[in-house]
Amino acid sequence: xxxxxxxxxxxxxxxxxxxxxxxxxxxxxxxxxxxxxxxxxxxxxxxxxxxxxxxxxxxxxxxxxxxxxxxxxxxxxxxxxxxxxxxxxxxxxxxxxxxxxxxxxxxxxxxxxxxxxxxxxxxxxxxxxxxxxxxxxxxxxxxxxxxxxxxxxxxxxxxxxxxxxxxxxxxxxxxxxxxxxxxxxxxxxxxxxxxxxxxxxxxxxxxxxxxxxxxxxxxxxxxxxxxxxxxxxxxxxxxxxxxxxxxxxxxxxxxxxxxxxxxxx
DNA sequence: AACGTGGACAACCGCGGACCG
DNA sequence: GCGGTCCGCGGTTGTCCACGT
Numbered sequence: 001x002x003x004x005x006x007x008x009x010x011x012x013x014x015x016x017x018x019x020x021x022x023x024x025x026x027x028x029x030x031x032x033x034x035x036x037x038x039x040x041x042x043x044x045x046x047x048x049x050x051x052x053x054x055x056x057x058x059x060x061x062x063x064x065x066x067x068x069x070x071x072x073x074x075x076x077x078x079x080x081x082x083x084x085x086x087x088x089x090x091x092x093x094x095x096x097x098x099x100x101x102x103x104x105x106x107x108x109x110x111x112x113x114x115x116x117x118x119x120x121x122x123x124x125x126x127x128x129x130x131x132x133x134x135x136x137x138x139x140x141x142x143x144x145x146x147x148x149x150x151x152x153x154x155x156x157x158x159x160x161x162x163x164x165x166x167x168x169x170x171x172x173x174x175x176x177x178x179x180x181x182x183x184x185x186x187x188x189x190x191x192x193x194x195x196x197x198x199x200x201x202x203x204x205x206x207x208x209x210x211x212x213x214x215x216x217x218x219x220x221x222x223x224x225x226x227x228x229x230x231x232x233x234x235x236x237x238x239x240x241x242x243x244x245x246x247x248x249x250x251x252x253x254x255x256x257x258x259x260x261x262x263x264x265x
Numbered sequence: 266a267a268c269g270t271g272g273a274c275a276a277c278c279g280c281g282g283a284c285c286g
Numbered sequence: 287g288c289g290g291t292c293c294g295c296g297g298t299t300g301t302c303c304a305c306g307t
Contacts, residue, residue: 004301016275016301037293054293055276090295101295106274 013047017056021046025053026061059102066098070107078104079112 005015013021028044034057037050046053059065070078074096081092089101089108096104 014277038291051278051293052276058294059275087296102275105296110273 007047011047012049012052014052017060021048022056022061025057029057029061055102059100062100064098065100067103074099075112078108082108082112 005013005018008014017025024044024046028040032043034040034054037054039050040046041048041050041053044053048056077095078092081095085091087105089105093099093101093104
C-alpha cells in the first residue's frame with residue numbers, strides 16, 4: 001500500500017517508506033527525540049522533508065500506535081464522538097489510546113460513515129453499532145491479508161517489537177520526552193526532558209532557518225546512495241549510526257547516562 | 266487467465282494556529 | 287500589529303490488492 005517512491009524537484013524522497021527509512025527514523029527518535037522536525041531528517045540520514053517524517057512517526061512508528069481491527073468499544077466511541085465533535089479527528093483520537101487521527105479518519109470514511117448512512121433508514125442505533133462492530137473485528141482487507149499488517153509483518157524490526165497494548169504507556173518504551181521552543185536571538189533551542197529524572201537540559205542549536213519549514217529540503221552536502229538508489233545517509237555516519245546535533249562540535253552526549261549532558265556555557 | 270472495479274489505507278497537501286521577535 | 291517559524295490538523299490523493307466478471 002502507500003505511494004510509489006519518487007523524488008521531488010529538490011531531491012527529497014516521497015511516497016512509501018522503506019523498512020530502512022523506518023528504522024532510521026525510529027532509531028533516531030528513540031535515541032534523540034524529535035527535537036526539530038525540519039532538521040531531523042538531516043541528522044537521521046533521511047532524504048525526506050520534516051513533515052513527512054513527522055507524519056510517519058505520528059501515524060505509524062510512534063510507540064503505542066495500535067494497529068489492527070477496531071473493537072466494539074472503539075467504534076462506539078468514534079461514532080458517539082463524531083456526533084459530538086464532528087470531524088475533529090485529533091479530538092476523537094484523544095479518546096482512543098493508541099489510535100491515530102489519520103487511522104480513525106480512514107476508518108470512518110471506509111467503514112463507519114458508509115454504514116451510518118445505510119442504517120439511517122433503519123434508525124436503529126444499536127443495530128448500527130452492532131453491525132459496524134461485526135465487521136470492525138476484522139475488516140475485509142485484514143481478512144485478505146490475514147492480519148498482521150503487511151508492512152509490520154515484513155519489517156523484522158517492527159514485527160519483533162513488543163505488542164502494543166491498549167494499557168501500555170509511552171513511558172514504558174521511552175522515558176524521554178522532548179519539547180522544542182525558541183530562545184531569544186532567533187535561535188532554536190532544544191529542551192530535552194528525562195521524565196524519570198525530572199531533569200531538563202536546554203541547549204541551543206546553531207541552525208537558523210530562513211526557508212519554508214516544510215518545503216525546504218534539508219540535504220547535506222554529501223549524499224550517499226546504495227546500489228538500489230536508496231539514500232543511505234545524507235551526512236557522514238558517525239559511530240552509532242547518526243550525525244547528531246552534538247556532532248557539530250557544539251555538544252556532546254554521554255550515552256551512558258539517562259539524559260544527555262552538555263558542556264557548560 | 267485476463268481484465269476491470271472498488272475497498273482500504275498510507276502519504277501528500279494546504280491551511281491555520283501558536284509562539285516569538 | 288506584523289511577519290516569520292514551527293507544528294498540527296483535516297481533506298484529498300495515489301497505489302495496492304482482492305474480488306467479480
